[in-house]
Amino acid sequence: MKNRLELHEITRTFQDGDKERKVLDKLNLEVAEGELVAVMGPSGSGKSTFLSIAGALLKPTSGEVLLDGESILTKNKHELSELRLRKIGFIFQSANLIPYLNVEEQLILVAKLAGMKKSSAVVRAKELLAQMGMSHRQTAYPEKLSGGERQRIAIARALMNDPSVLYADEPTASLDASRGLEVVRMLSDQVKQQRKSAVMVTHDERVLPYCDRVLFLEGGTLIEKEIYV
């Protein structure tokens, strides 16, 4: 089984006044194909920093990030943008869909940005919407969708360009329990089916049963704990 995402010895410090604050300290993580890893931790523990570095939005002070075995730290701004477009799928806290695009257009936009042909983009979008049980809302605008539906579209959008890795940033934060469970179940199904590596930062303990591993971010590094549910 291969690891689609590997983080080696990631350290990140921030200048805080005249002191240096170490947010991440030699953090290591390997996520295998088809695996969904939950990352938990109190606020201020560095979850956002961790996600930003893994998601090619922020450079670590030292350490290495490998996507499909390829290091991303030598890349320039332009290449990183391309990388986020093609290799990484983001699912944000409150879906963050584009308000003036309908469901289908949300997906076609990212395919178009990656240079996919319109006809194949339409086919792929239909397929993903069907898998997410959203085919009937194809022409709806985000304002007409429920929170759970929006998050399902966000998952479909993240998968559109067939990325290596998926990152979810508190995807259930604005959903009620049953909707949240539904969304994470779908995310987990997709990760398994499409052989992605996925990392989900969450507070929500109810969704942990759908995760393969649960890690805690403490003292700048990830610690594995048993799940008691």
Place this chain on the structure above:
Amino acid sequence: MYLAIREMKFSKGRYLLITTIAVLVSFLVLFVTGLAQGLAYDNAASVKNMTASHFILEQDSNHRLTRSQVDQNQFEKAASIVGSENAEPLGVKMTTIVSDGATEKIDVTLLAVNSEGWLAPEAISGSPLSDQKQGHVLVDQKMMDYGVEIGTIIIDQASETKWIVDGFVKDESFSHTPAVFLTKADWSDLQAQSLAHLAGNQERDLTYNAIAVKAEKEKVNDLKNALPDTEVITKAEAIAAIPGYKEEQGSLMMMIAFLFVISAFVLAVFFYVITIQKTSQFGILKAIGTRTAYLARSVSLQVLVLSIGSLLISILLVKLFEAVLPNSMPFQLGFSTLLLTSVSFVAVSLVGSLFSVWQVAKIDALDAIGRTAA
């Protein structure tokens, strides 16, 4: 493209509002430009219509045709340098006339030209100027409004000279007064009469106000050297020195310049505010891999579509207005002026959008992580 067009379709109200403002501003720009051009033409039409490249005026006449005086000798000298077919004498005199039928006085400008020469205007009705017919003149058609017709006798108030209106010309005026064209022979009669009136001296030579020439640059230098007591000015300089011309155009140009600045600011501020509203949205788009250049293009495209769209609407409006404007409001918007104004308007709008583009470039994709609301 994809984003820009869909957003405008989605937020119709918002973009309709900006379009309305842009239409009003660009309409005003075009309308004032047309009025400025119309006034300019109405003011100086006769000089503008002349095919001369330069005018020879008396030294120290301050470029003013009405102040200058040149004599027959100077005319002959000039004609020998540029060729007799390229030099024409021109008499200009502003005066007041009364017509026999009407009681109202009319301010006019007398323009004396060689009836066979290239300064002679084309008559739109009646017969053209002719040396054979003494005391016959052509007048601008605006004088029809005062009840002047073909055959009407008009009397110069200063010299009490009488002329018979023989025909009408179109768009001939000087310093906003209608032009009256007379022949060289009538001009010399008029001079003789005024001089007799003033001093009883009939011996003096015939004089003109200026010599109109068609000349290349080198010939102009030859003229300057050969005629020491004169100045050779371009047609544009002669037009600018027509009484009231520079002042009128100056104020209008200033209004136009301000309108350009205002339209740039209105569009710039509007788009800046909209861009700031969309900061988090742009952050998300950047996080999922949209390049800054793509977003910047999207914003510029919206500005381009809006400014060109509103410009087209206002061109239509201006054309409609032009059709219903009364004759007393001179309006002229030629194709080249229209094109220049339109291109400047779009260019100025695009410069205004740079502000927003710069804002888009500043947005950090990192904002997308850990954010609660879109």
